[in-house]
Amino acid sequence: MASLQSLRGMVDLLPEQLGLWQHVEVTAREQFRRSAIREIRTPLLEVTELFARGIGEATDVVGKEMYTFFDRGERSCTLRPEGTASVVRAAIQHGLLSQGPQRLWYGGPMFRYERPQAGRQRQFHQIGVELLGFADACSDVEAIAVAWDLLAELGVGGLELELNSLGSAEDRARYREQLVAWLEQHRAELDADSQDRIHSNPLRVLDSKHPGTQALLAEAPSLASALSDASQSRFAEVQQALTALGIPYVLNPRLVRGLDYYSHTAFEITSSQLGAQATVCGGGRYDGLVQQLGGPATPAIGWALGMERLVLLLSQLKRPAAVASALDLYVVSRGEAAATQALALARRCRQAGLAVERDASGAAFGKQFKRADRSGARWAAVIGEQEAIDGVVALKDLRADGGEPADRRLSPEGLLEALGAALPRP
């Protein structure tokens, strides 16, 4: 293969596919606008330390999945593997939090060095929401509802909301001790991966898919029983609010999530139609992160949604979202003088708001009309040698049946007027 290719796991998005993407983006923007959530954009590249401190040194993301390199100033830089740490960094850096709670969303590419598979790429795209400075249980549910309603609005069905509580930082620390002690006692019975995680990331052992380990875990101390009374009643509040909003959920006590910063509410929205990578949207509460990154103590909740996975679901739908506004006008011409007039006409019509394509081939009219037909345009404007001399254009309705020559001859302004009347104006 002599020609150059994109890097493994880095995919091109072609015009044909982008109709769906743009539909998602427009719908999401509208959902955020209604939800009083404002956009924030942060750099794709950050100092490595941000992610190491924010996400956690022991996590897989930081430990083995980051695109990290030294720049010319010998600073260690990393392509962002997720969005939350950057948003929090930006909020701290610009004093946003001293202006009160922040309701923010972001979107764009993320990078993780993993083996690609269905629903997993090295460069992928997320849309995410971060509510900074919101402590109450209803805010957790508000965040979840924004995601849930966005997916509903897009018409994605068959989704499941999985829910768990990781408790407060103290609960988690206490439980961690219990769990490590128990795991140590049963070390020999665990699978190799889980053995490695006993000290580095014991909670993840709970989510092991190894059948033997799972069977054994039935006997392990449970996270739920380690929650303080306050944490438990907080979790109950979240569940009540979800019920009040009519959002169905299932409790998943094994849901711990891979990033260190989560506490209390953790959730994932999954689909059975995505293959092994079933999570479309995942998130949770991260009350400690802002302070950990040097900001004021700030409770927060957020989520991220995988664009590729969402688009995958959408493209499986029977009724794919209506895309691509067709062309209004296709301009056909023949001869040098006509080409200039065709260009001028196309430009004039574009200035008036019409979608116009001009055939630049100079080929036989038969060919040009074939392309005009395929372009999906509603009308064709014809400028041949005779029209060029007379300073007129012939207008032809491409939705009419036959192949008879266009008979309406109009001045350019007359054509504009005729089309303006025929087309619905926004």
Next chain:
RNA sequence: GCGGGCGUAGCCAAGUGGUUAAGGCAGCGGCUUGUGGCGCCGCCAUUCGGGGGUUCAAGUCCCCUCGCUCGCCCCA
């Protein structure tokens, strides 16, 4: 990082050791130098991801390599 599957044209794809690499879509040209959708005709892979080997003979078998893909892992 570890397993499985697969690489034939822009896309889909037949071909399972015998030599002229089916077919379809798209594209291009013509029937039709000034008028589209249908139809018909023609063109479009000196070569089967790349390299080496076995053989009289390799797209077909073997080895290596690159890539894609699915899964493990992890997560969006």
